Amino acid sequence: MGIIVRQGLKYSTVAYLGVLIGAVNTIVVFPKILSPEQYGLMRLLQENGLFIAAFVQLGAANIADKFIPVFRTEDKTNNGFLFFLLIFPLAGFLLFCLLFLAFKNIWLEVYQEKSPAVNTYFYYFIPLVFFMMYQLILEAYSRVHLRIVVPGLFRDVVLKLITLGFILLYSFQLITFHQFLLSIIATYGIITLLLMAYLYNLKVLHIKPRLDFLTGKLLKEMGIYGAFILLGGAATLIITKIDFLMLGSLAGTREVAIYTIAFFMGTIIEIPRRAIAQISTPILSQAWQQNDLDKIEDIYKKSAINQLVIGAFCFLGIWCNADAIFNIIPNGEVYRAGKYVILFIGAARLFDMATGVNGEIILQSKYYRFNLISVVFLAVLIVVTNYIFIPLYGINGAAFGTSLSVFLYNILKYVFLWIKFRMQPFNIKTVIVVLIMAVTFFAASLVPAPEDEIVPTLLNILFRSAVITGLFVGFTYVFQVSEDANNLAKLGVDRIKAFMKKTA
DSSP: HHHHHHHHHHEEEEEEEHHHHIIIIIIIHHHHHSSSHHHHHHHHHHHHHHHHHHHHHTTTTHHHHHHHHOOTTTTTTGGGHHOOOOHHHHHHHHHHHHHHHHTHHHHHHHTTTOOGGGGGGGTTTTHHHHHHHHHHHHHHHHHHTTTHHHHHIIIIIIIHHHHHHHHHHHHSSSSSSSHHHHHHHHHHHHHHHHHHHHHHHHHHHOOOOOTSSSSSSHHHHHHHHHHHHHHHHHHHHHHHHHHHHHHHHHHHHHHHHHHHHHHHHHGGGHHHHHHHHHHHHHHHHHHHHOOOHHHHHHHHHHHHHHHHHHHHHHHHHHHTTTTHHHHHSTTHHGGGGGHHHHHHHHHHHHHHHHSHHHHHHTTTSSTTHHHHHHHHHHHHHHHHHHHHHHHHHHHHHHHHHHHHHHHHHHHHHHHHHHHHOOOOOOHHHHHHHHHHHHHHHHHHTTSSOOOHHHHHHHHHHHHHHHHHHHHHHHHHHTTTTTHHHHHHHHHHHHHHHHHHHHHO
């Protein structure tokens, strides 16, 4: 897992820098400058755009992951694969435009009662979806060349810095709120252009078509795969995005804003999982091409324990400090209503990480159709549970429905891989990590609750975090639950020792 660990570590560094900027934006700047209604409107625009873009691209990003071994060439022209990836989704985009305009009144009715401000930006969804669609595709093409760090930098850092700049312009009344929202749409266009420039710099931006290579058999195979991925991806999107969209329709933009902050805090823990999944995907694809089951199982097991260790550590840091964090958020009493959203979402993401790269293994195998069957069932479940629980429990109901879907989805994938390949990611080390987590949580809970003042709150966060770090990292290292984590720790210690010798 050498390249996976290296790229995953680099990507996680970039991603956590993005999280830091995102935390400043999400937890401090936006609640300070925007009203909850304005904040919720901004999030609904972004979430709807991402939701639609993932449909419109017709599975092109996943086709890139699956079929790059077929197209790959030594000179990196890849038999015109990029040309296909850029042209193929245009059909989906044009179809979206026609349907979006034809069924305009239905769209407007969805948000008219609770979130009418969304309808003001009806036509702006078209360029937003276009930019987001090609951002997804260009990131995928970079990923198949085992380059995830710079695209991650664009998405997780540059995008958020530009957004921060625009919100500051709005706070100084240099632009209007309407112009601020339009600038966000333009920012996605900037990121798309940066990705094109990056691929050009890598010398892989080859868009000359090779129509002779695209045989009828190959096109049919890619089409069938793309169709299944599109349907499965659509269901997955419903599982991951419908809580935001249904909250906007059933509860209003204010609740979307509260949910956004809590959801952000609950999902921070899964950043390393995204990194490992992205860099594992092309490697798993190649391993399936070679039918190397031992390599696949090794990645499965190592990804599970590594993700569980880092996920448990981050979950403890966030959940144990939740009350203190709400103390420092502007208008914190408003957003404190989302506290248990953090618990539901965080626990679900932790379980997802503990089960390793199970979804990536299935998607790159000949059984990728199973993904469609399982996620369609769960998509129906999440829509039903959100429809039931949001009116009853508001944002907590949305979080519960989403978390339930994540738990069930991963249980299904776990059982499927065990039945088909006798692969499963858990062992005694998994139990040890859970016990370490329990002991650490108990110790952290003994720290007194923070006072509702900024300095005591910050000191409380530092002290509680020190307790969590000392116990969790110490026990994890002593019991050697993760070989990769221990190797990284040893490398860090060696570098510190070498630095101290130079300065002595």
